[in-house]
Amino acid sequence: MKKLITGNEAVALGAVAAGVKAVTGYPGTPSTGTITYLLSMDLPDTHVEWSVNEKVAIDVAAGLGWGGHRVLVTTKMSGVNVAADSLVSIAHSGVDGGMVIYVADDPGVSAGMVEQDSRAYALMADMVILEPSSVKESYEMTKFAFDLSEQIQTPVFVRSVTALANSFAEVDIEPPGKVSQAEPLLVRDINRYTKAGSVIGKTQHQKIINNLEKAGQILEDIGFNKIVLSANKGGLGIITVGITAAYMDEAFEMLEQHTSVKRDEISVLNVYASLPFPEKKVRQLLAHCGTILVLEELEPHLEKNVYVEAQKTGFNGKIVGKLDKTLSRIGEYGVEQIVRGTAAALGLDFPEELLKGMSSGEAYAADRPITVCAGCPHRGTYMAIIDALRRLRLKKSEVMVTGDIGCTILGMNPPYDIIWNEISMGASVSLAQGYVYAGVKTPVIATIGDSTFFHGGIPGLINAIQHDVNMTLIIMDNRWTAMTGMQENPGTSKKYQGEGYVEVDIARIVPALGVTQYFEMDPFNYRESSEILQKALKLPGVKVVLARGECAIQVVRHNEVEKIVRVIDENCNQCKLCIMVTGCAALSLGNGTVLVDEALCTGCGLCVAVCNRNAMELIDREN
Amino acid sequence: MKLDIFLVGVGGQGILTIGELISEAAHRQSIPVNFFPSKGMAQRGGFVKAQLRLGRELVGPIIPERGADIVVAMELSESLKALRYIKANGDFVLFGECWEPTAVMLGKAPYPKTDEVKEQVIKSGARLIYLDPHLLPKYESRLVASNIYILGTLIQQTQLKQFFTADLMEEVMQSRWKRGGQANKVALHAGIRVEPEIKQISSAGVTA
Numbered sequence: 001m002k003k004l005i006t007g008n009e010a011v012a013l014g015a016v017a018a019g020v021k022a023v024t025g026y027p028g029t030p031s032t033g034t035i036t037y038l039l040s041m042d043l044p045d046t047h048v049e050w051s052v053n054e055k056v057a058i059d060v061a062a063g064l065g066w067g068g069h070r071v072l073v074t075t076k077m078s079g080v081n082v083a084a085d086s087l088v089s090i091a092h093s094g095v096d097g098g099m100v101i102y103v104a105d106d107p108g109v110s111a112g113m114v115e116q117d118s119r120a121y122a123l124m125a126d127m128v129i130l131e132p133s134s135v136k137e138s139y140e141m142t143k144f145a146f147d148l149s150e151q152i153q154t155p156v157f158v159r160s161v162t163a164l165a166n167s168f169a170e171v172d173i174e175p176p177g178k179v180s181q182a183e184p185l186l187v188r189d190i191n192r193y194t195k196a197g198s199v200i201g202k203t204q205h206q207k208i209i210n211n212l213e214k215a216g217q218i219l220e221d222i223g224f225n226k227i228v229l230s231a232n233k234g235g236l237g238i239i240t241v242g243i244t245a246a247y248m249d250e251a252f253e254m255l256e257q258h259t260s261v262k263r264d265e266i267s268v269l270n271v272y273a274s275l276p277f278p279e280k281k282v283r284q285l286l287a288h289c290g291t292i293l294v295l296e297e298l299e300p301h302l303e304k305n306v307y308v309e310a311q312k313t314g315f316n317g318k319i320v321g322k323l324d325k326t327l328s329r330i331g332e333y334g335v336e337q338i339v340r341g342t343a344a345a346l347g348l349d350f351p352e353e354l355l356k357g358m359s360s361g362e363a364y365a366a367d368r369p370i371t372v373c374a375g376c377p378h379r380g381t382y383m384a385i386i387d388a389l390r391r392l393r394l395k396k397s398e399v400m401v402t403g404d405i406g407c408t409i410l411g412m413n414p415p416y417d418i419i420w421n422e423i424s425m426g427a428s429v430s431l432a433q434g435y436v437y438a439g440v441k442t443p444v445i446a447t448i449g450d451s452t453f454f455h456g457g458i459p460g461l462i463n464a465i466q467h468d469v470n471m472t473l474i475i476m477d478n479r480w481t482a483m484t485g486m487q488e489n490p491g492t493s494k495k496y497q498g499e500g501y502v503e504v505d506i507a508r509i510v511p512a513l514g515v516t517q518y519f520e521m522d523p524f525n526y527r528e529s530s531e532i533l534q535k536a537l538k539l540p541g542v543k544v545v546l547a548r549g550e551c552a553i554q555v556v557r558h559n560e561v562e563k564i565v566r567v568i569d570e571n572c573n574q575c576k577l578c579i580m581v582t583g584c585a586a587l588s589l590g591n592g593t594v595l596v597d598e599a600l601c602t603g604c605g606l607c608v609a610v611c612n613r614n615a616m617e618l619i620d621r622e623n
Numbered sequence: 624m625k626l627d628i629f630l631v632g633v634g635g636q637g638i639l640t641i642g643e644l645i646s647e648a649a650h651r652q653s654i655p656v657n658f659f660p661s662k663g664m665a666q667r668g669g670f671v672k673a674q675l676r677l678g679r680e681l682v683g684p685i686i687p688e689r690g691a692d693i694v695v696a697m698e699l700s701e702s703l704k705a706l707r708y709i710k711a712n713g714d715f716v717l718f719g720e721c722w723e724p725t726a727v728m729l730g731k732a733p734y735p736k737t738d739e740v741k742e743q744v745i746k747s748g749a750r751l752i753y754l755d756p757h758l759l760p761k762y763e764s765r766l767v768a769s770n771i772y773i774l775g776t777l778i779q780q781t782q783l784k785q786f787f788t789a790d791l792m793e794e795v796m797q798s799r800w801k802r803g804g805q806a807n808k809v810a811l812h813a814g815i816r817v818e819p820e821i822k823q824i825s826s827a828g829v830t831a
Contacts, residue, residue, distance in 0.1 A: 357707030361743035
């Protein structure tokens with residue numbers, strides 16, 4: 001059946017076609033759509049979960065792989081870093097059931113995080129990495145990856161990029177594969193499943209190298225990487241890696257139209273797996289061509305191996321790519337890079353005006369910093385921090401407020417300008433500890449969201465407690481993993497998690513860890529929240545403030561908006577204080593007064609608390 | 624036939640829905656399609672863009688600069704970010720709605736004037752198709768969905784006319800939404816009937 005699906009959904013359906021028994025992962029752009037889609041499907045024999053973090057996800061998956069069953073792990077690039085400790089270890093032990101790790105990188109950084117090329121993990125762990133160039137291939141390669149993983153008894157990566165993961169295209173879908181109901185394997189083999197000792201470690205290392213070599217042979221036999229050589233020797237050979245293959249037709253239409261280039265005079269090797277390095281195919285290309293152009297996004301991993309192969313085979317032509325500085329290691333690749341690379345390799349002039357559009361108008365565009373939604377509980381927390389600092393006569397510029405991943409980071413932008421930094425899941429807590437040791441004299445504050453706290457914040461808090469650090473941690477608990485599109489996390493209300501789930505309450509975890517100076521605040525109660533923070537900031541030792549309020553998007557979706565703000569026109573003199581302090585999207589300037597957008601306002605009341613002219617009030621919303 | 628469409632706007636306007644409806648219409652006609660929506664970290668009110676490529680079997684998701692046959696811009700200021708993608712002689716459909724960021728509202732930051740933006744579009748060599756947001760009609764005393772209205776204009780005034788009929792779009796909308804059928808129909812046909820302001824540089828200067 002032909003369906004219009006995204007690259008992420010194609011991975012999901014590829015796994016279903018392969019009869020996957022379990023899928024684990026943590027939400028992260030651009031990979032989130034795979035598990036979201038699986039959770040919307042009726043899959044009675046497949047367990048699908050949002051795990052607490054990526055390392056947990058991969059450990060759960062290893063249990064299935066070792067038990068002989070097929071399993072998929074999904075993650076964004078940064079999540080591989082979290083899972084890396086287990087990833088390398090599991091790879092060295094190998095698996096019996098097909099284990100596929102789907103990672104989506106974000107060249108061009110559309111979602112804000114490190115621009116990282118996760119293929120480096122395949123290099124480090126001697127693992128296979130399959131790189132589809134289309135939505136259709138995302139489906140086919142995921143399905144194939146399970147077979148390959150079982151053949152070489154090693155986990156296999158499927159790697160996508162944002163443009164592919166989030167693109168919709170038509171794919172021919174097969175019916176779901178049968179999920180194995182076989183009894184799990186219970187193999188006690190410490191030589192394989194432990195790391196205890198030099199002999200064990202070295203044997204496992206040799207085994208994975210052999211497995212990768214075996215994968216190379218399999219991929220060579222089935223013609224996984226495709227080569228087309230031109231009629232005459234000595235010309236240009238282009239190597240595409242993953243998605244860059246998808247732009248070749250279009251780039252050569254342009255090149256043939258504006259230069260003397262003939263596409264059939266050029267040899268092309270489409271690499272769909274950087275690892276195992278396609279040695280034979282690259283040698284064929286080197287033997288046939290006088291010049292080589294390598295087109296791969298981000299890091300020159302394959303290109304470096306081409307240089308090695310050139311040295312080994314005595315190739316003395318030119319290699320064009322990143323290492324000769326023709327192309328960049330930054331950003332996404334498309335038609336432009338292929339045209340530029342080909343022109344450089346062939347010594348052609350290509351008119352610049354055909355590659356670059358008019359950008360001068362962009363200077364007129366208004367800045368549009370991202371901010372929290374109308375009704376967001378985080379707004380109240382930022383406002384309370386700012387107010388508390390002011391009342392304690394502390395300058396914003398002198399108080400370190402560390403930030404973390406997710407919506408909670410939005411306090412870095414105006415009008416709050418209160419969060420200073422963002423590193424990785426959970427880092428805010430320990431970063432604050434570090435600033436204390438660096439000698440910061442003013443109170444040090446850490447901010448973190450609920451899902452981020454579960455994911456990576458808890459060890460940092462335990463560390464701070466043990467070392468009795470003078471700092472304040474504010475856990476901004478909106479009950480959902482919100483920024484990635486509202487996934488459930490351990491703290492999500494039981495009401496929404498449904499049968500078979502247990503809600504884990506942060507309000508019980510923190511005191512149980514031994515935090516005696518523990519406070520709870522309602523971020524929509526502006527004055528009281530500020531007072532709680534003022535009190536906490538004056539105390540010594542570890543203070544934890546749980547700022548709890550449900551994500552406004554969910555409140556609206558669940559039809560739980562009860563109030564709305566009304567402007568009392570005769571009292572409003574349009575002083576703009578409410579807009580300046582709250583920065584709420586529901587407020588705008590009308591004719592002499594402030595206007596409230598009724599479609600956006602959730603009646604959180606923060607603007608009412610800010611107004612000092614009694615010009616705003618909360619009234620019942622008429623539904 | 625190949626057609627590339629670059630869409631820009633802000634979160635909450637329904638710009639991605641335009642792309643989804645066209646994609647679904649293409650899918651039903653067995654026209655190859657690749658639709659790449661990109662929200663980034665945008666919540667409501669943040670910058671959103673999308674790239675829609677029709678008619679190529681093998682195609683990358685990203686439209687090259689100067690590669691778009693059509694630009695659809697739903698927000699005045701954000702439309703400027705699409706200028707580099709429009710082909711000379713491409714159709715630049717601009718719905719002149721303004722979503723002012725807070726700093727603009729407070730008078731702390733500038734916001735482009737409608738005439739400045741129109742001038743930039745014309746300067747790019749594109750054919751400006753300007754829709755005045757104040758002309759958006761009402762249905763049962765509520766303004767109709769601006770994105771569906773713009774879709775109507777797209778299938779009437781641009782090269783999309785050769786791909787899709789109003790009937791097909793109505794069908795696609797009906798299977799997507801159970802409710803609001805009549806309002807969407809009104810919006811679509813209002814967008815088809817409206818006479819937008821059309822301007823382009825010719826050898827003799829700007830022509831209307």
